[in-house]
Amino acid sequence: MWRLIQSNRLQSRFSVGLRYYAKSTKKVSIPATNNLKKLNFVIPNYISVNKLSNLLNCRSEQLVEDLTGLGFANVTQNYILSREYVELILQEYNYELPASRRLLNAQTVYDELKSPINPRLLNKRPPVVTIMGHVDHGKTTIIDHLRKSSVVSQEHGGITQHIGAFQIVTPLSKRKITFLDTPGHAAFLKMRERGANITDIIVLVVSIEDSIMPQTIEAIKHAKNSGNETIIAITKIDKIKQPKERERALERITADLLVHDIQLEQVGGDVQVVPLSARSGENMDLLEESIILLSDVMDIRAEDSIKIAAEGWVLESQVKKSVGNVATVLLKKGCLQKGNILVCGNTYCKVRNLLDGAGRPVTKAMPSDAVEVLGWREVPEAGDQVVQAKNEAQAKKYNAKRVALLQVEEQAVNVERLNLERGIKKEEEEAQDKDVNSEANSDSKLGIGPKKVNFIVKADVSGSAEAIKESIAALGNGEVVCNVISSSVGFPAESDLKMAQITDSKVLCFNLGSMPSEVINNRKGVDVRQYNVIYKLIEDVIQILTDNLEPVYETKHVAQIDVREIFEFTLKKKVIKIAGCRVESGKISRNSAVQILRGDQVVFDGKLATLKQGKNDSLEVSKGSECGITFENGFEGYEAGDKIMVYERQRVPRYL
Known part of the structure; x- marks a missing residue:
């Protein structure tokens, strides 16, 4: 759904034009004829009013007047119109337009590669379960117990800082479940949103000691927005030994959940509640049983044939020294094999190898499998959709088409800003002619704004880079703001250091381990800082911004x-x-x-x-x-x- 929403935003400009037209009551002086005129020129993506009047062989003043009647504000001869607006205007001028074409954008361009749904190929697949909740409420400990590993001991600061994807075979039912362990820290909002929207079932973790906390409320919101089924796991029950005290604590959490509109089974709803302790193993079998039961009720299916194009999502991506560009892909449809061609974002991949969660090579990946895909030309962005192409030529073609659409969208933003600036300038000139607000006008021309403090973010995986950028980009006030020049994966390269030198940026390195001395003690004098815990990084950025405030x-x-x-x-x-x-x-x-x-x-x-x-x-x-x-x-x-x-x-x- 969130992809559809993003797609709809790109059509909003044309919708605005239609609304203007619908509201317009002024009569527009258009040619009074029932015969359609033949269009003798190619409609450009963007064109000024003056040039469009030349193509239409009409006076520019008349076209400005007609556009004002259609609802356009602050129209001048230099006003720039998009292709959608031009088509609307040509219809009003009684021109015959080319056959309607499908409206594509950078987010939907790969939809043409997808295979139509074939009900005969739908087979049951393992459920994808996301663990969500507040910091230190025991999310990773649950997975740690299920897969009998030691993820917790390997994490910096005792918190999960990536999306971890693991597939386990449950010991009782011998059924597969794919778990996504999303970070609970507030900085990883985007990563948790992504986890909620590519999953089937959400296990909402609530500590019996703390009950509902800020990130718990946020996770509840994401779960409701995603429309996924939810199971409540009340953790750390081993910390309360007395049965009566434990019962009172559980009743308090139940009341808190009801306040947040969670319809629990004990009050006639359909949301299961499982009190458990991942450390002692108490009721962990009950959690497994609840997930399997809910997935059976949901009847989760997917097409798993090699005859259809494979589809999935990038959970994480990074650059590994030994193998190059790597992306962790959660497969949602089809069958992924070595040699397949995949497109994702602005890059593509000929699958060189597939690795499971333990780093072992596998021959193929089926729906709900999370595998590391090797062979990407560039590092894909976490959260982007992966679609299989027929061959490398097709992948290059659609990549080029997406890049072209991104350029058009970027131009659209620039055009809107340019039209806005020209409209403001026109209003200022009119105000000056009337000697109204002249003092305010002179101030507005000074362009005084907050001081920008520049940063370049480098992280081990793209999800962390994205989360850090989102976390620090909003820091600042009316006097000083944080400006993220770029965020990417891997060690700072020579180009990053050169960019930092030119823009006077500080380089923030997250979870990159020991870096080469030539990067830390670089000759360009760039300030390179290393972090393993995001709390420290954010605190340091706040301190840097504070130091850049005007001294008093x-x-x-x-x-x-x-x-x-x-x-x-x-x-x-x-x-x-x-x-x-x-x-x-x-x-x-x-x-x-x-x-x-x-x-x-x-x-x-x-x-x-x-x-x-x-x-x-x-x-x-x-x-x-x-x-x-x-x-x-x-x-x-x-x-x-x-x-x-x-x-x-x-x-x-x-x-x-």
Whole structure:
């Protein structure tokens, strides 16, 4: 569904035009004839009003007037129209348009490669189950118990920071289940959204100690939006030994779930609740039984024949030193084998090898299998759909078509921005002619905005790179903002360091292990920072942004000196005035910043030229001592009775 929503957004511009047309009440002066005119030119993707008027052989002023009548705002002769708008206008001008073509965009271009559904090939497949919930509520421990491994001990900071895909054979029913272990930290919002939308069943983990927490609420929202079936797993029940206390805790969680509109079985709903302990193994067999039972009720099926095009989703992607570009693909349809050609995003792949979750080579992958696919020309993006092509030529063709559509979509954004800027400029010119808001207009032209602090993100897998980018991109305020120049997989390359040098960016490396010394101590002087836990990375970025806030200082008086008498001293026929002073409080040093006050008036603000006690220079004079002082720049406008205030400018801590 979320892919369909993204696709529909790209059609919104044409829909806006239709709404404008529907609302228009002004009569448009179009040719009054029932005969369709033949179109004698190719409709471009984008064209200005002035050039379109030339092609239509009409006055540009008349076309501007007609467009205004159709509902277009701030139309000028330089206003740029998209192909969809031009087709709408040509219909109004009674032109015969080419046969309607299917509206393609970068998200739907690969749909032409997909095979139609064949009910005869539908067979049962293992359910895909996503584990979701709050940080440290025991998600990975559940999978750890099921597959008898030690994932938890290998994780930095005790949290899962990738989507992990594992297929297990349940010990009781000997049935396969594919588990996706999604991270619970708030930074991995996008990864959890992806997990909720490519799965069949969601196991929502709730700790018996903490009940509903922020990421639990978020997971509930994703589960509802995805429309997937849900099972509630209440974990860590071994921590409460007393039966009555455990029962009260379970009742509290049940009430909290009902508040969030989770229809539990005990109140007449269809959502199963399984209290369990993954550490002790208590009720883990009940969780397995619940998943199998629910999958049987759902009757989950998929086409698993080699006769149809394989389809799936990229869970993770990365660059491995020994094998190159690798992507973890969850297969949803078809049969994937070595030698198949796959397209995904802006890249394609001739499958060189398939590896299972344990890193062992496999000959083929069936629906619900999660396998590592080797042989990608470029690293695909996590979350992109994978579709099988007939051959490499077809893959290249559709890749090129997708790149072209992406360029058109990018042009659309630029065109809309250009039209908006021209509309604003037109309004400003009209306002200036009327002498209205001239001051605001001049301010708007200054283009003053927040300071951008640049970062380049490098991570071990694309899901982490995406999640980090999403997490830090929103940091900042009206004065300073975070600007992610790029985010990608692998060690920082020479091009990354050069880009960081040009853009004055800091390179944030996440989970990359030990990096070469030539990267850390690079000759370009680029600041390269390494992290294993995302909390630390986000905290560091916040600190960097805070350090880039405009400094605010406050003045603190640390000493007071009274000018008692003025002495004159002749040196080389030049008379020098010296202030004879007494330190009343604090201490004054040779490099002190001072103000001379005469009443409430500041007559001098600067530093000392000399500080003497008797005939000797002094570095510092303390309270109760007398001294002679002269001031920088030859200032001698002081008088007996003035007060000298020694001050320090202290930076006031600021926060985002």
